[in-house]
Amino acid sequence: xxxxxxxxxxxxxxxxxxxxxxxxxxxxxxxxxxxxxxxxxxxxxxxxxxxxxxxxxxxxxxxxxxxxxxxxxxxxxxxxxxxxxxxxxxxxxxxxxxxx
Ligand SMILES: [Zn+2]
Numbered sequence: 001x002x003x004x005x006x007x008x009x010x011x012x013x014x015x016x017x018x019x020x021x022x023x024x025x026x027x028x029x030x031x032x033x034x035x036x037x038x039x040x041x042x043x044x045x046x047x048x049x050x051x052x053x054x055x056x057x058x059x060x061x062x063x064x065x066x067x068x069x070x071x072x073x074x075x076x077x078x079x080x081x082x083x084x085x086x087x088x089x090x091x092x093x094x095x096x097x098x099x100x
Contacts, residue, residue, distance in 0.1 A: 008044055015046040016057075035062070 007022045008014060016034075020027040033039040034049040041047045041059055048057035051064035058064045063071065 012044050013046050016048055019047065
């Protein structure tokens with residue numbers, strides 16, 4: 001970590017790739033440090049982790065804004081479908097019960 005801190009202090013604008021090269025690590029390693037909070041990015045504008053789905057640069061979390069919005073709406077859609085199915089089943093059951 002010390003070499004990395006030294007490199008970052010001498011150049012706050014290093015990108016993840018540049019930093020990886022200077023400390024002889026893989027960019028993925030640097031990203032995992034960012035993910036784990038071992039490396040704080042707020043002082044370094046060009047360091048970034050990568051979105052789990054589309055690899056877009058992200059500064060926090062696991063997904064970029066686009067992917068997390070997309071997943072949220074997909075999940076909402078699935079819930080809505082389930083709710084409709086349940087509702088339909090409930091209606092069918094009460095209809096069958098009435099006929100008995
Ligand atoms: Zn993404």
